Amino acid sequence: xxxxxxxxxxxxxxxxxxxxxxxxxxxxxxxxxxxxxxxxxxxxxxxxxxxxxxxxxxxxxxxxxxxxxxxxxxxxxxxxxxxxxxxxxxxxxxxxxxxxxxxxxxxxxxxxxxxxxxxxxxxxxxxxxxxxxxxxxxxxxxxxxxxxxxxxxxxxxxxxxxxxxxxxxxxxxxxxxxxxxxxxxxxxxxxxxxxxxxxxxxxxxxxxxxxxxxxxxxxxxxxxxxxxxxxxxxxxxxxxxxxxxxxxxxxxxxxxxxxxxxxxxxxxxxxxxxxxxxxxxxxx
Numbered sequence: 001x002x003x004x005x006x007x008x009x010x011x012x013x014x015x016x017x018x019x020x021x022x023x024x025x026x027x028x029x030x031x032x033x034x035x036x037x038x039x040x041x042x043x044x045x046x047x048x049x050x051x052x053x054x055x056x057x058x059x060x061x062x063x064x065x066x067x068x069x070x071x072x073x074x075x076x077x078x079x080x081x082x083x084x085x086x087x088x089x090x091x092x093x094x095x096x097x098x099x100x101x102x103x104x105x106x107x108x109x110x111x112x113x114x115x116x117x118x119x120x121x122x123x124x125x126x127x128x129x130x131x132x133x134x135x136x137x138x139x140x141x142x143x144x145x146x147x148x149x150x151x152x153x154x155x156x157x158x159x160x161x162x163x164x165x166x167x168x169x170x171x172x173x174x175x176x177x178x179x180x181x182x183x184x185x186x187x188x189x190x191x192x193x194x195x196x197x198x199x200x201x202x203x204x205x206x207x208x209x210x211x212x213x214x215x216x217x218x219x220x221x222x223x224x225x226x227x228x229x230x231x232x233x234x235x236x237x238x239x240x241x242x243x244x245x246x247x248x249x250x251x252x253x254x255x256x257x258x259x260x261x262x263x264x265x266x267x268x269x270x271x272x273x274x275x276x277x278x279x280x281x282x283x284x
Contacts, residue, residue: 036112042119152246161219
């Protein structure tokens with residue numbers, strides 16, 4: 001067991017909103033991902049590029065990608081094939097057109113790492129997606145998850161989704177056409193922080209076509225929720241960061257089936273961890 005002093009020291013290292021953007025998270029990733037073969041869900045993502053807060057694109061060996069459609073609001077028109085350009089000095093990876101929850105045709109345990117930036121909140125069944133991402137990840141592979149903290153986004157008025165809700169969505173096999181959260185979103189979405197959404201009627205019409213555009217944030221996250229998800233799917237947590245203006249960065253390792261994970265040094269010190277966050281709802 002860690003004594004209180006050691007636990008608090010670890011937590012200050014794990015969650016330091018005042019650290020440099022290319023601080024602990026990148027230092028954690030660099031030896032784990034350098035020269036490795038990975039898979040990104042969504043993207044390419046500015047946070048991973050050479051000027052991003054987690055600039056891993058230049059150090060990795062190869063990166064394939066998945067987007068849900070050939071035509072997205074973020075990437076416009078894309079086609080499946082060896083044309084995923086993620087770094088100016090790297091050879092392109094393979095662009096898959098797949099749902100993030102259904103990576104069919106991609107062999108299990110085929111990638112050294114999986115990364116995702118601001119994608120999971122757009123998925124109606126996050127645990128189904130995470131289990132699928134774990135499937136294609138090698139044993140001892142690394143997963144990097146970046147999600148929006150609700151306090152820094154137009155979700156700031158919404159209640160945080162709890163793990164039990166996500167577990168129920170998984171058990172009920174909720175599909176990506178699900179709009180069960182739409183009443184809550186229409187009630188609490190802060191349109192002042194989301195100018196592209198337009199007025200409430202324009203936002204409603206766009207939201208009702210979410211299966212086509214995938215703009216909705218189905219769930220609202222805080223740092224504690226991200227920790228709970230990582231624990232639930234069996235990741236050994238290496239690092240959790242809450243960074244302004246709205247990022248939660250989680251880095252974890254997949255362990256072999258049957259191996260235990262020990263993230264108690266985080267969960268036991270939850271109060272200290274949350275108080276280190278720059279986001280008010282983490283401090284409650």
